[in-house]
Amino acid sequence: MENDAKEARQGQHRVFPWGMLKVFLLLGLGLSAAGVLMARHGHEVAAATLFRPWLGVSPTAAAAEGLEHSMTDEELLWRASFAPGVRRYPFRRVPKVAFMFLTRGPLPLAPLWERFFRGNKGRYSIYVHALPSYRANFTSESVFYRRQIPSKVAEWGQMTMCDAERRLLANALLDISNEWFVLVSESCIPIFDFNTTYQYFLNSSQSFVMAIDDPGPYGRGRYDWNMTPEVDVTQWRKGSQWFEVNREVGIEIVKDTVYYPKFKEFCRPSCYSDEHYIQTMLSIETPQSLANRSVTWVDWSRIAAHPARFGRVDITEEFLREVREGQTCLYNEKNSTLCFLFARKFAPSALEPLLELAPTVLGFG
Secondary structure (H helix, E strand, C coil): CHHHHHHHHHHHHCCCCHHHHHHHHHHHHHHHHHHHHHHHHCHHHHHHHHCCCCCCCCHHHHHHHCCCCCCCHHHHHHHHCCCCCCCCCCCCCCCEEEEEEECCCCCCCHHHHHHHHCCCCCCEEEEEECCCCCCCCCCCCCCCCCCECCCCCCCCCCHHHHHHHHHHHHHHHCCCCEEEEEEEECCCEECCCHHHHHHHHHCCCCEECCCECCCCCCCHHHCCHHHCCCCCHHHCCECCCCCEEEHHHHHHHHHCCCCHHHHHHHCCCCCCHHHCHHHHHHHHHCHHHECCCCCEECCCCCCCCCCCCECHHHCCHHHHHHHHHCCCEEECCEEECCCCCEECCECHHHHHHHHHHHHHHHCCC
């Protein structure tokens, strides 16, 4: 009897767990179905999800929810510094140009940009860094709808301005489809159509960062000897804040932990770090990648601390054509008359004449 009871108990333990089998079968079918859907429709969707793990949702849902996240700057820069070890992507990837708007608040020239982007969905993305207290009121039909990133105060002449630039870059780098990164302000305008701009970037062999050795008081005169040994005075560079960089150079900017501490400590307000930090760091780390110019036109002919500003009365066909065609430069080591793709600084009052001239002069609208 005791043996019979023992065998009966052992038999009960050996009963096959049919309930668990059903669970595994259902799980396997679900994974198989997901794999089929991914293979047919979504390699790029799956990849985008992997490169945006902080969202926890699909890219479509993420787009609807905007760009909000709770990452610290440290975590954001760390995630953005990741780079694929194999440059040939194993899924369909349409390269995009990321337009990064660095502004205090409103975008008064947004209607012109809306026309510029029209008809090119899937080839661009937009990121806006404004004051933390600012909330844009764009409608859901606008390309700027919910494109504000988590921001902090950025003050002119201080390292917080470079922090804002790196924050924009880091958010944009999280989208694996973004290949080029363009920094613009609320006073910038596009001066060529989108396709011309897009092809100019994708066909370029270099990034556009102005970095010159200025021996005067506003160049080397701002150098602090405490920068050594990381930065020697002969390596100190100055240039335009407004850059246009490819993905590799963008990653160089966000992953830097060598030069950033030096600039934060020793490049104080009279140094104007946004004119020196990225320019110096890239000139040391990856000089061969730089075209040593910006493609954002600006007029410094007036003797002032800020460039010339243009309003309604300044906007004429002759003026716009001169901005577009009045220069020569090197593009992929060859002479070119197509040197600028954007221009600044334009006042809100310039919007109406710009919209009128855009179709005939700028090529869009």
